[in-house]
Amino acid sequence: RLFELARKTDPGLLAGAVRWTLCRHDAFRTRFHAGEHGWHAELQDGPLSAGLEERELPGGAGDDIEERVARAADDLQASLDIDAGRLSRLVLLSADDGSRRWLALVMHHLIVDAVSWDVLTGDIESAYRRLAAGEELPPGPAPGMPAAGPRPGDPPAVAYWRAAARASRVHSAEPRTGPRAPYGSLRRVHRTLSAHATEYLLQDAPRFYPASTRSMLLAALHMALQPAIRSGVLFTYVEGHGRDGLDEAGEAVGWLTALYPVLLRPGRTRGLTELAAVFQRQLDQVPAGGRGFGTGRYLEPDSPLGRALQGFGEPGITFNYLGRAGSAEPGGILRPSHIPAGRPIDPANVLPTPLDVTAAVSGGRLDVLFSFDEGFITAAAAGEVAQRFTAIIEEASRVVALSGTPVRAQATRRYLIHPVGGAVDWYLPLARRLARQQACYGIPQDDDQSPYTLTQLAARYAARIQAFQPDGPYRLAGWSFGAAVAYEMTCLLEEQGKTVAQLTLLDPPPVGGTASADEVLASHIGQLVPWAAHAGIESAVRSTALLEPSTRITQLAGHLRLTCTDEPDEVGTFVRRRLGIVVRNHHALSQWTPRRPVAARLAVLVSREPGSRAGAVDPGWAAGPDGPVTPVLVPGDHISMLGDDGLDDITALLGGGGAS
Numbered sequence: 254r255l256f257e258l259a260r261k262t263d264p265g266l267l268a269g270a271v272r273w274t275l276c277r278h279d280a281f282r283t284r285f286h287a288g289e290h291g292w293h294a295e296l297q298d299g300p301l302s303a304g305l306e307e308r309e310l311p312g313g314a315g316d317d318i319e320e321r322v323a324r325a326a327d328d329l330q331a332s333l334d335i336d337a338g339r340l341s342r343l344v345l346l347s348a349d350d351g352s353r354r355w356l357a358l359v360m361h362h363l364i365v366d367a368v369s370w371d372v373l374t375g376d377i378e379s380a381y382r383r384l385a386a387g388e389e390l391p392p393g394p395a396p397g398m399p400a401a402g403p404r405p406g407d408p409p410a411v412a413y414w415r416a417a418a419r420a421s422r423v424h425s426a427e428p429r430t431g432p433r434a435p436y437g438s439l440r441r442v443h444r445t446l447s448a449h450a451t452e453y454l455l456q457d458a459p460r461f462y463p464a465s466t467r468s469m470l471l472a473a474l475h476m477a478l479q480p481a482i483r484s485g486v487l488f489t490y491v492e493g494h495g496r497d498g499l500d501e502a503g504e505a506v507g508w509l510t511a512l513y514p515v516l517l518r519p520g521r522t523r524g525l526t527e528l529a530a531v532f533q534r535q536l537d538q539v540p541a542g543g544r545g546f547g548t549g550r551y552l553e554p555d556s557p558l559g560r561a562l563q564g565f566g567e568p569g570i571t572f573n574y575l576g577r578a579g580s581a582e583p584g585g586i587l588r589p590s591h592i593p594a595g596r597p598i599d600p601a602n603v604l605p606t607p608l609d610v611t612a613a614v615s616g617g618r619l620d621v622l623f624s625f626d627e628g629f630i631t632a633a634a635a636g637e638v639a640q641r642f643t644a645i646i647e648e649a650s651r652v653v654a655l656s657g658t659p660v661r662a663q664a665t666r667r668y669l670i671h672p673v674g675g676a677v678d679w680y681l682p683l684a685r686r687l688a689r690q691q692a693c694y695g696i697p698q699d700d701d702q703s704p705y706t707l708t709q710l711a712a713r714y715a716a717r718i719q720a721f722q723p724d725g726p727y728r729l730a731g732w733s734f735g736a737a738v739a740y741e742m743t744c745l746l747e748e749q750g751k752t753v754a755q756l757t758l759l760d761p762p763p764v765g766g767t768a769s770a771d772e773v774l775a776s777h778i779g780q781l782v783p784w785a786a787h788a789g790i791e792s793a794v795r796s797t798a799l800l801e802p803s804t805r806i807t808q809l810a811g812h813l814r815l816t817c818t819d820e821p822d823e824v825g826t827f828v829r830r831r832l833g834i835v836v837r838n839h840h841a842l843s844q845w846t847p848r849r850p851v852a853a854r855l856a857v858l859v860s861r862e863p864g865s866r867a868g869a870v871d872p873g874w875a876a877g878p879d880g881p882v883t884p885v886l887v888p889g890d891h892i893s894m895l896g897d898d899g900l901d902d903i904t905a906l907l908g909g910g911g912a913s
Contacts, residue, residue, distance in 0.1 A: 254370055255326055255594040256587040258354045263385070264345060267356070267586070268305040270380035271343050273390045274373060275300040278506040279397040280364040284338045306344045318348050322355055323593045329359040330595030340364050355590060362508055367575045368494050369506040378585045396501035408557075410540035414549070415561040420516050424488040425566030426606070426629075433607060434626040437600025442632075442639040446619040446646060448830075449699040453650035454619060455577070461681070462657065464529035467491075467574045468536055469646070470612055471517060472529040474572065477642035481634075487517040487532075488566070490605055492573035497542030512605065513543030514568050525645055526654045569629060571606045575613035591616065608635075617826065652721045653677055653695040655684035664692045667728045667907070668718050670735035670742070671697050673777055673842075675834040679732060679895055686904040691728075694721070698834055704802060705837065707845040711741035718742075719751075726754035729853075730907070732895060734838055736761035743851045753853035757907060760859050760891050764846045771795055774839045781828050781835065782813055802840045806833050855882050858903060862890040 258267070275281045281300040285292055310321045329342045340361040347354045358373065365373075372395075380390055446454070454466050464472075475487040495511035496502035502509065517535055522528045549558030550565070598604075607629030612621045621642065625635045655669065655677065667687065669680040677695025684693035696714050705713075718727065727746060731739030736758040743753045763769075775791045782790070793812035797805045810829055885906065889898025 254358050254374075255322070255590040255592055256356045256358070256374075257590045258345075258356055259586045259588065262354065262381075262586045264307070264354075266381055266384045267345065267377075269384050269390075270377045271305040273380045274376040275302055275304065275343070277376070277393070277395045278373075279394065280369070280506040281341060283340070283364060285335055285340075285363060287336075301338050302341045302343060304343070306342065307347070308344055309347050309349055311349055318353065319592050322346055322590075323595075326357050326359070326593065326595035328595075329357055330597075333359065333361050335361065335363070355592075356587065357594065359595060364507060366494065366508050366510045368496065368503070368509070372504060372506050374587055378582050378587060381586055395506070396504045407540075410545050411557050411561050413538065413540050414546065414558060417514070417516060418562055418565045421488065421514060421566030421568075422564065423566070424486050424516060426488075426569030431628075433603050434628065435600060436598045436602045436604055436624070438626075439604070439609075439624045440627055440632050440635065441625075442623040442635050444621045444623075444639045444643045446621070446643060447650075447699070448617050449697075450643075450647045450650040451614060451617060451619045453653070453697075454646065455614065457650075457653065457678075458526070458529070460678075461653070461655065462526045462530055464526065464533045465536075466576075468533040469525065469529045470574055471532050471536075471572060472525050473642050473645045474570075474610060475517065475519060475528065475532075476525065476645050477638045485519055487515075487519075487570075488568045489515060489517070489570040489572050490568050491515050491536075491543065492571065493542050493544075495542065495544050497544060511543040511547060512571070513539065513546035514565065515539060515543075524654060525649045567606075569606055569608055571604065571609045573609070573611045575611065577614040589615070648721065651697065651699055651717055653697060655680055655693045655695050656688040656691075657681075657685050665690065665728065666722060667691050667693050667730060668739075669693055669695050670714065670729065670731035670739045671695065672732050673734035673835055673838045674780075674831060675700070675838070682900055683895060683903060683907075686900060687908045690908045694718075698838075700830055700834065702833060705841060707737060707841040708741055708745075710838075710841060711738050712745055714738065715742045715745045715749075719746075725752040727751065728755045728757075729753060730757035730759060731761075732759035733762055733891070734842060735759075737764065737842055737845060737847075740847055740851065741845070743853050744847075744849060747852055753851070755856065756851055756853040757856045757858065759903070760894060761857065762842060764842070770839065770843055771798055774835070777835050777839070778809070778813075778832065781831050785813055802837050805840075806836050809836065856906065857882050857884040858887050858894075858906065859884045860890050860894040860899065861886040861888055862893075 276299070279296060281302055282297040283294050284297055284301065285294050308325065310318065310325060325344075325346055329344060332342060333339055340363060342357070342359040344357045344359070345354060346357055358370075376395075383390055454469055458469050459465055471487065471489075471491075474489075475482065478487070479485075490512055491514075493511045493513070495509040496505075499509075515536065517532045519528055520531055522531050545558055546562065549556060550562045553559045554563075604624070607626035609624040610621065611624070612619055614620075621639070623635055623639050625632075630638075652668075669677060669684065671677050672679060675698030677697045680693065680695055684695070687693055696717065698710075725746070729739040729742055731737070739756060740758065740761075743756045746753050762773075771794045772791070775787070775794045778790050778794065779785070779787055789812070793809055797808045797812075800808060810832060813832075885902075887894050887899035887902040887906075889896065893899065894903070
């Protein structure tokens with residue numbers, strides 16, 4: 254991997270941190286030898302690596318510095334040699350003018366896996382901080398390769414793999430004649446998800462559904478491969494970290510990866526999230542996280558587990574989700590670089606399957622690489638699969654299933670429009686209550702940084718739900734800022750000749766500019782940065798009140814110390830993004846008023862607590878097809894009305910009769 258170093262980095266202290274890290278991990282004193290009975294490993298007395306090497310990148314006419322870094326990283330990859338014991342290189346690369354420096358960590362897969370990278374970078378960062386503070390580094394080795402742990406070949410595991418072996422022979426990939434294409438001859442298709450869809454996969458999906466990011470990706474792959482999959486079963490190798498049930502495995506450096514086959518059966522599921530939940534249950538049933546498959550098949554073929562695996566069919570696909578590439582530690586020295594870190598696989602190597610799908614998060618976005626043998630799938634077909642794969646996830650992240658459990662196919666659909674912060678989490682309790690009768694979908698904000706009016710935002714969302722559900726009738730609801738957007742969406746849909754059966758406004762905001770607008774904005778910003786003094790937030794909001802949104806966002810970020818610096822961090826990035834959404838939405842609302850009564854059946858629900866908006870509902874909200882609409886009071890304040898206080902009343906109104 255390649256890291257750009259913070260400008261303040263002291264090369265001497267970095268060399269000490271690297272030396273300490275190398276000395277404490279057995280991986281760096283492991284030597285592999287080929288013998289009469291195959292390869293074997295032995296531990297040397299000390300690390301085989303020379304420690305931190307230094308290399309200056311000489312300038313060349315017209316050469317870009319980043320191109321020189323990429324070439325140097327590629328050369329380092331090519332220099333690894335198993336027979337010579339050269340399994341790692343740790344090199345400080347410096348621009349010839351000293352303006353920029355990189356740390357290249359180049360290691361053979363025999364001694365490192367995805368989990369190991371985080372261990373190593375964490376050790377280097379920790380050691381550097383201690384040395385910079387004048388502290389002694391703790392002596393002693395790190396945990397070595399973990400003990401075997403619970404045997405993966407116990408009777409339940411043998412029974413699982415025996416049944417899987419029988420099923421695998423039915424779904425095995427078509428046999429092919431001739432040799433398989435080596436890695437260097439494979440074709441590739443690369444796709445990148447939006448930052449919004451990536452955040453949905455990493456943050457929202459694991460909270461909203463009984464599914465993981467990995468099962469969501471496998472479900473999307475299954476859907477993208479249709480109808481090519483025989484019998485509807487996804488038969489694929491899955492790469493896992495291989496550390497399930499192993500003591501201290503999270504601190505060990507080494508190659509513990511488990512490659513194991515799974516047969517994922519969709520059952521009668523509808524949609525990505527239901528399929529992901531079904532796949533997650535099946536993945537959870539794999540004994541020891543798949544670790545036993547390799548043990549039984551290759552190391553202990555005569556054991557009960559090994560015999561159960563005999564004749565196992567071969568998948569045509571390998572899936573590997575590498576997770577999130579290491580991110581910069583706040584205040585740390587290592588910044589993951591976007592520059593290619595060298596060729597990861599020798600071109601002569603042959604991958605386990607003719608289609609390999611590898612996904613990893615880098616720079617806040619999920620990158621997916623489809624590598625394929627054209628004897629297995631054509632370039633055109635692979636491109637279509639990749640396109641469907643990303644489109645399925647992007648759509649799921651913009652029309653977010655909130656009901657949580659499978660709902661009836663004929664269930665009424667209700668769309669819940671995000672409040673001012675852009676997230677739809679607020680609606681989860683309500684959506685779960687309504688799940689028996691209704692399928693609820695959240696419409697979140699997808700972080701568009703371009704200026705927009707509220708009408709433009711509503712038009713985008715109206716098009717989004719029509720792509721998901723081409724024909725009405727539609728049922729819309731919105732809380733707070735979302736009420737204004739839902740109202741405008743209703744106007745636009747009706748103008749297009751679409752039927753909106755019901756529009757529900759939950760504590761709608763005052764419309765147009767109001768004297769309290771800055772106070773409300775300060776309150777919303779305070780929710781994003783609870784560590785900041787409220788008086789300081791109010792002062793920053795007042796002093797930027799006359800600026801256009803983009804400039805105001807920049808000024809507010811500066812006041813709140815959220816500006817991009819030499820020390821980026823994920824929390825700061827998230828808060829800056831949400832700050833932009835909040836400020837733009839406040840501005841859009843201040844320029845908007847309801848332009849006409851709607852034909853939809855209108856319900857206005859307001860919180861009952863003192864200080865609520867019940868006594869001052871804007872007249873623009875009160876005009877339905879049958880004349881003035883009387884607001885319905887529900888228990889709670891503006892926030893708690895969507896929780897325990899008002900949930901029963903709102904559920905009854907939306908799902909139990911009168912307002913439905």
